[in-house]
Amino acid sequence: CFYTAAKSNLVCMLYSEFETKCYFKLVKLSYLTESLKIEILMMIGYGDRARTQCEVVRLFRETHPDLPPLNQGTISKIEAQYREMGHVRKVPSKRQAVVDDDTKLNLLLALEENPITPARQLARDSNLNHKTVLKIIKYEKKRPYKMQAVQELLEDDPDRRVNTFKS
Known part of the structure; x- marks a missing residue:
């Protein structure tokens, strides 16, 4: 079998x-x-x-x-x-985390203060689950920004862009 x-x-x-x-x-x-x-x-x-x-x-x-x-x-x-x-009853599902307004406010203030802070760091700082922090951020329609390393602009870069655009 x-x-x-x-x-x-x-x-x-x-x-x-x-x-x-x-x-x-x-x-x-x-x-x-x-x-x-x-x-x-x-x-x-x-x-x-x-x-x-x-x-x-x-x-x-x-x-x-x-x-x-x-x-x-x-x-x-x-x-x-x-x-x-020790039993075979149906196991109730986990309850949704209840977060008080002060914790939400502190989380959102920390995000406003430093928008590049990762969600996991916010979760560690506020002693919340990572997924709970993501749900709060999504509910409040906020977006944590992620820094990306890009090439540094040089002095003649705007001229190159204009020349490339015209051709």
């Missing part, structure tokens, strides 16, 4: 009609409830009675023929989540 990496919401699911041939199918994984995940953990077993992931895939397919088949990657993720967190 093989498994493939997740692609956003869709996962390449592995199922086989025969023991020797394997086919791929795209299916959403939203059908896996907490009770199904617990059932998968019970199918995996513990200690001497532990099953391989391929055996769990077959057993799940036999037990739930109406549901889309699982792949080894899904089983591996469920098992890793249980070992790491």
Whole structure:
């Protein structure tokens, strides 16, 4: 049995009609409830009675023929989540950072004072995440300027430009 990496919401699911041939199918994984995940953990077993992931895939397919088949990657993720967190509930996403007005004002003043300061330096100075600083700058429609090393202008450069433009 093989498994493939997740692609956003869709996962390449592995199922086989025969023991020797394997086919791929795209299916959403939203059908896996907490009770199904617990059932998968019970199918995996513990200690001497532990099953391989391929055996769990077959057993799940036999037990739930109406549901889309699982792949080894899904089983591996469920098992890793249980070992790491001790549960298989959905993990809430991270909250968006809350930044008070004083911090925003200090950040924008530092940017006005020195517009060539990199966003990462602003983040270090204000003890904020780099991405939070970028979001604040974007929301306020400010642009941090980046210095670029260019060739120094010489005395006869304007004459060359005029001559090049006329020709």
